[in-house]
Amino acid sequence: MKARDLSVLLGVILIIIMLVIPLPGWLLSVLILCNISLALIVILVSMNTQEALQFSIFPSLLLLLTLFRLGLNVSTTRSILSEADAGGVIDTFGSFVIGNNPLVGFVVFVILVIIQFLVITKGSERVSEVAARFTLDAMPGKQMSIDADLNAGLISEQQAKERREKVENEADFHGAMDGASKFVKGDAIAGIIIVLINIVFGLIIGMVQMGFTFTEAINTYMRLTVGDGLVSQIPALLIATATGIVVTKTTTSGNLGSDVTGQLLQYPKLLFIAAGTVFFLGLTPINFFLTTAIAGILALGGYALLRQTNETDEPDIEEEVQTESSAMKSPESVVSLLNMDPIEFEFGYALIPLVDTDQGGDLLDRVVMIRRQLAIELGIVVPVVRIRDNIQLEPNSYRLKIKGNEVAAGELLLDHYLAMSPEMDEDDMDGINTKEPAFGLPAKWISEDNKDEAELSGYTVVDPPSVVSTHITEVIKRHAHSLLGRQETKQLIDHLQESYPILVEEVTPEPLSVGDVQKVLAKLLRENISVRNMPIIFETLADFGKMTNDTELLAEYVRQALSAQITKQYAGDDMALNVITVSGKVEKMIAENIQQTEFGNYLALDPESQEQIIKMLHEEVEKISLQEETAVVLCSPAVRMYLKQLLDRFMPQVVVLSYNELEPNVHVQSVGVVNIA
Template sequence: MKARDLSVLLGVILIIVMLVVPLPGWLLSVLILCNISLALIVILVSMNTQDTLQFSVFPTLILLLTLFRLGLNVSTTRSILSEGDAGGVVDTFGSFVIGDNPLVGFVVFIILVIINFLVITKGSERVSEVAARFSLDAMPGKQMSIDADLNAGLISEQQAKERREKVEAEADFHGSMDGASKFVKGDAIAGIIIVLINIIFGLIIGIVQMDMSFQEAINTFMRLTVGDGLVSQIPALLISTATGIVVTRASSDGNLGTEVTGQLLRYPKLLFIAAGTIFLLGLTPINFFLTTLLAALLALSGYLLLKQQSVSEVPDTEEEEQQESSAMKAPENVVSLLSMDPIEFEFGYALIPLVDANQGGDLLDRVIMIRRQLAIELGIVIPVVRIRDNIQLNPNEYRLKIKGNEVASGELLLDHYLAMTPDPDEDLLEGIETKEPAFGLPAKWISEENKDEAELSGYTVVDTPSVVSTHITEVLKRQAHTLIGRQETKQLVDHLKESYPILVEEVTPEPLAIGDIQKVLAKLLKENISIRNLPVIFETLADFSRMTNDTELLTEYVRQALSAQITKQYASNDKELKVITISGKVEKRVAENIQQTEHGNYLSLDPESQQEIVTTLHDEVEKLALQEETAIVLCSPAIRMYVKQLIDRFLPQVIVLSYNELEPDVQVQSVGVVNVA
C-alpha cells in the first residue's frame, strides 16, 4: 500500500482515537496546527482549480476535516474542563484575542462565529442546493446536445462518451456538495454549542472543584474557551470560504486570481472614474492626503493598463517551438492506435483538389449532403466519413473502407468528364475507356472540349465530384446494414423514446434486447428497406415479440407492416408491378424442406433442386434485364425469407417480396415463372 493511502487511513483512525483517548497538550497543539494547515491548503487549492471536477474529492474531504475538527473540539474540551489547560496554541490564541478584557475578546469571537454561520456557511449551503438542482435539471438537455453533435458529425464517439461522463460527474459532484454543505453548517452550530459548554461548565468546575474565585475562573476558562473556539473557527471559516468558492465558480481556463484580476481590470478607463470619485471625497472633511494618494494610485494603474493593452501581443515563437518539440517527444499513446474509423475515404495526391476548398473542392460538403440524404432515405445516421490522403495509393486512385475493410475503389481524372452512352453499339465518342464505378456501366473519360458534343449526342455527362459522391452514396446504401450496431441502435431507440416512451418500454429491454432490435433493423437495411418509420416497426415488434424472439420471423412481420412503404418503393406511379412468380410446385418443395430447430429455421434443400431453381430464375432475370426492368420475385409469405436466402449468394440484386408486403390495389403482372421439373 502506498504511503499516501496509508496516511489517509491512519488519519481516519486518529480521529476515532481522539474522541475516546485523552491527548497531552503538546500533541493537541500539533494537531491544531495541522488542522489550520489543512484548511489553508484546501482554500488555496479551491482558488487555483480551473474546473470543479479537478477537486472532485472536496465533498468527502469536507466530511473528514469536519470530523477531525470535532474530534479536536472534544479533546480540547476534555483538557479544558479536566485540567484547565489545552496546550500552548489554545492558550496563546486566547490570550492574544482577549488581552486584558475577557468580555471584549468573547464579543470578537461571537462576531467571528456569526460571520461564519450566518453569512458564509448559509450562503454556501444555498448555492450548493441550487447548483445541485440546476445540474440535475440540465442533464437531459446536455445529453441531447451531445447526441445531436455526435449525429451531426461534429464530435467522435469517444468525445461524446467523455462529455457524457463529464456531465454525469458534474451532477454527482454538485449533489455531493449539497450534502457536504450540511456538514459545514452542522460544524458551525456544534462550535457555538461547544463554546457555551466550555464557559458554563468551566465556571462551575473552576469555582466548585478547583476552588477558584469567580474572576480567576472567568479569566482562565474564558481565555481557554475563546482560544479553543478560534483554533476551531478559523479552519472552519477557511473551509466554508473554500466551499463557497468551489460552488460559485464556473469552469474556466484560469484560476481564481487570474479571473478576478483579468475581469475586474478589463476596463482600465473605469479606474479613472473611481480615482476622480475618491479625489472628490477628499474635498470633504475626510483626510485629503489619503484620498489624494489613493486616487493617484488608481489613476496610475488605469494609465499602465491602457498602455499595456495598446501594445500588440507578439507570439512567443520560441515557446511555441518548445511546446511542439515536447509534444513530439511525449510518450506515444498506444491505446489511441487501436481506435478505427467506421468509414474512411482515402485518395491519391492528384485528387487533393477534390477536397481542398481553396482549390474549389466541395467533396466535404457533398459528404455532408450524402449523410443527410441517407438519413432521410434509410432512417440511419451514417457515421462521420474520415477523409484523408494516402501516398501509398496511385495519384488518381481512391478507395472507401468500412470498419477497416476496403469495400470500393476507383480512379478519377480531374480534368475530364465521365460520359455514358445510351447505346454501347453506337459509341463513337473519343475518350478513355472505363466503367462507371457506382453501377459498373461502360463509360468513357472525355475532355472538356468534347463535353458539349457528348451531351448533344445523348450521352449522360457527369463531372468528377458527382462521380465519386454517387459511388460513395451507392456503396453506403449497400453497406448500411453493416454500419448499424448496438450503439447506433441504442441512439435510435433513445430518440424514439422521447416521443413514444410507452412503446419503447413495451419492446425493450424486455422481451427484446438492443441486440435483437439491431438484428431486425440490419436485416431490413440489407434488403434496402428504410427503417425511418421506427414507430411502425416498434408497434409490430411489440405485437409479435411476445410470441417469438426469432429475429428472422420478426423481420418478416415488420416487412408486412411496412407494406405501404414497400409498395411505394417498388411499384410504379400507376400501381403496376412486374414480377417473376414462384410456381406452386417450387413453393411446396421449399416449404417441405424447411427445418425447424431450437436455434431457428433454415432451408435444407438438396443441391440439385437449388441449382435448378437458381438457374431458372437467372434466365428470367436475364430476360428482364434486356427489357431494362428491375428483377422482382413474388412468392407466398411463408417461404419469402427462405427464397431470399437461397438466391442471395448467386443473385444478390434480385428483390424478393411476398404477397402480404403489397397493398391490395397494386396490379401485379407476372412476366415470368420459376418452375422445376
C-alpha cells in the first residue's frame, strides 16, 4: 500500500482515538495546527481549480475534515473541563483575542460564528441544493446535444463518450455536494453548542470542584473556550468558504484569481469614474490626502489597463500574414484535406428545416436512433453520419455518400406527404408522381389537405423526415460490409475479449489475423446476416480456422453455425418457408466447374450455361415476386457460395440458402425448381 493511502487510513483511525482517549496538550496543539493547515490548503485548491470536477473528491474530503474537527472539539472540551488546560495554541488564541476583557473576546467570537452560520454556510447550502437540482434537470438536454454534435460530425465517438462521462460526473458531484453542505451546517451548530457547554460547565466545575472564584473561573474558562472556538471555527470558516467557492464556480475557464481580476478590471474607463468619485469625497470632512492618494492609485490603474488593452487590440498585420502563410505551407494543412468521412448526408438549402432544431427538425435525433437500431440488427457500430448542407445541390434534393462515393440520392417536398399504394396504376389521388427512394416503389407527393383522404383510401402516408430516415437506414444496411474495416473489426474483437478472452486468444492473431476476421464478417454482412452473435462466430472460426484460411469457406461454416438465426430471419415465427430449389443437374454442373487456385476457388462456368441458369431462375423469381414474398433459393452447401457469386452480378436481391443453414423443424415448401435441358 502506498504511503499516501496509508496516511489517510491512519488519519481516520486517529479521529476515532480522539473521540475515546484523552490526548496531552502538546499533541492537541499539533493536531490543531494541522487542522488549520488542511483548511488553508483546501481553500487555496478550491480557488485555483478551473472547474468543479477538478476537485471531485471535495464532498468526501469535507466529511473527513468535519469529523476531524469535531474529534478535536471533543478532545479539547475534555481537557478544558477536566484540567482547565488544552495546550499552548488554544491558550494563546484565547489570550490574544480576549486581552483584559473576556466579554469583548466572547462577542468577537459570537460575531465570527454568526458570519459563518448565517452568511457563508446558509448560502453555500442553498447554492448546492439549486445546483444539484438544475444539473439533474439539464442532463437530458446535454445528452441530446452531445448526440446531435456526434451525428453532425462535430465530435468523434471518443469525444462524445468523454462528454457523456463528464455530464454524469457533474450530476454525481453536485448531488454529493448537496448532501455534503449539510455537514458544514451541522458543524457550525455543533460549534455553538460546544462553546456554550464549555462556558456553563466550566464555571460549575471551576467553582465547585477546583475551588476557583467566579472571576478566576470566568477568566480561565472564557479564555480557553474562546481560544478553542477560534481554533475550530477559523478552519470551519475556511472550509465553508471553500464549499461556497466550489459550488458557485460557473462556466469560466480560469481559476478564481484570474477570473476576478480579468472580469472586474475588464472596463478600465470605469476606474476613472471611481477615482473621480473618491477624489470628490475628499472635499468633505473626510481626510483629503487619503482620498487623493486612493483616487490617484485608481486613475493610474485605469490608465495602465487602458493602454494595455489598446496594444492588445492593435493587430499585427505582418505577424498575421506570416502565420497564415506558414499554416498554408505546413504539411498538416494538406494532410487534413485527405480525411474522408465514412458516411455523409448532404442536402439542399430547402431541406435545412429537417436538421434545424429551432424549426422543429429532428433528423439528428433520428440518426441517433438509426445507429442504435442498426447496432442491434447488424451487430456493428455504424460510423458517425456527417450531416451538412450543400448549395450545389438542388434545393429539395439530398444525397448519401459512403467513403466519398455517392450511393443514393433523393428528393423531398417538406410541405407534402409521401403516399404509397400497391395499386398506384389505378390511382386517381391528386399529387406529384415519384418513387419511394428506399425501395423504389411508385408513390405520390400529396398535400396535407389530402392526407386524411389518402389514409382512408388505404394508402401508406409517410412524412418527409420518416422517408429520408428509412432511406438512410436501408442504404447503410446495403453497404454495411464496406463500412466494416480492420479498425472497426478490432474494436468488435476488443469488446468480445472483455467477456470471452480465451475464445479471442484462440482465434487471433493466430491462426487468423484481424484482416481475415474482417473478411468473414464482411461476407456475412454483404448477404444481410447479422454479426451480433460474435461468440458463436468466433467458436466456429476457432474450430475451422486451423483447417483452412480461406475466408470464403470460413464464412460458409459460420453461416451454418448461425442456422437458428438465419432460419428465424427468413422463416419467421411460423417456421414456414417457400423456396426455389435447384435441381441436381444444375448443382452437378456448378460443382464440376469450380476452379481451385492458391488464391481461392471460383466458378468457371461457360456463358451459355450461365445464361440458361439465370434465365430459369429469373422466371421463378418473377412468379414468387407476384405473391409479394422474398425470393429464397435453396441448394446444397457445396454449391451455395458459387451460386450466390453467379447471381450477385444479375440478381443481387435474391437470397441463397443451403440445407445446413435451416433448422430441422422449419417447414420448407418448394414453389419452383431451377433446371436446364
